[in-house]
């Protein structure tokens with residue numbers, strides 16, 4: 066379902082962005098992320114158990130939920146964070162939190178993605194939170210993915226960007242080599258911390274992330290997924306297949322809502 070620019074302009078007004086006086090204004094990527102995030106939060110109802118995503122797009126959704134709670138427009142929300150970073154953000158906003166042990170079924174999760182294909186399959190995890198995201202979003206009745214239009218791809222892994230894979234630190238190079246051999250010509254590079262010291266990034270779960278750069282499309286995604294997970298040492302990968310129920314895309318021409 067595409068929402069005409071006029072409605073997007075109204076969304077922009079709601080975000081105190083000046084609506085266009087003539088042809089659409091050029092919005093920054095972050096403004097588009099915010100528009101998609103705010104649209105997704107319209108699905109949130111008081112009393113819900115919410116999966117709180119991770120990343121710069123999901124951050125806008127969590128901020129918006131916190132704002133509506135403060136304004137009294139939402140109540141009795143329980144948040145299930147998908148990362149320590151989102152947990153800290155939610156605590157600062159006063160969003161009550163719990164976990165999957167206490168809430169094994171979640172009403173709605175809102176989270177971003179790195180890639181979205183036409184079948185609503187996703188690549189996630191470039192922020193390093195794929196395991197907790199996949200656990201939380203796999204427990205949801207509804208998973209609304211929020212992206213700006215730059216994340217749309219024809220084939221997962223086809224953008225030349227990485228497919229993140231979470232692996233155990235024990236003999237990680239051995240596991241990385243196994244992954245590389247699975248996909249001919251691929252490169253497998255350890256994700257490093259962004260402090261410039263060249264040390265491996267460590268996930269919230271104490272594991273490493275390797276970025277798998279594919280030289281060609283993966284073909285059958287489920288076959289590729291199963292093959293990756295059969296490698297001992299692999300914990301989880303960043304393909305979220307058949308998990309998103311709705312994808313909200315914010316673009317220069319407006320908002321598009323794609324339902325499964």
Ligand SMILES: O=C(CO)[C@H](O)[C@H](O)COP(=O)(O)O
Nearest residue numbers: 120121122177189190192194
């Ligand atoms: O999967 C994720 C983190 O592990 C993020 O949701 C994904 O990387 C998108 O991030 P952003 O909204 O910052 O582009």
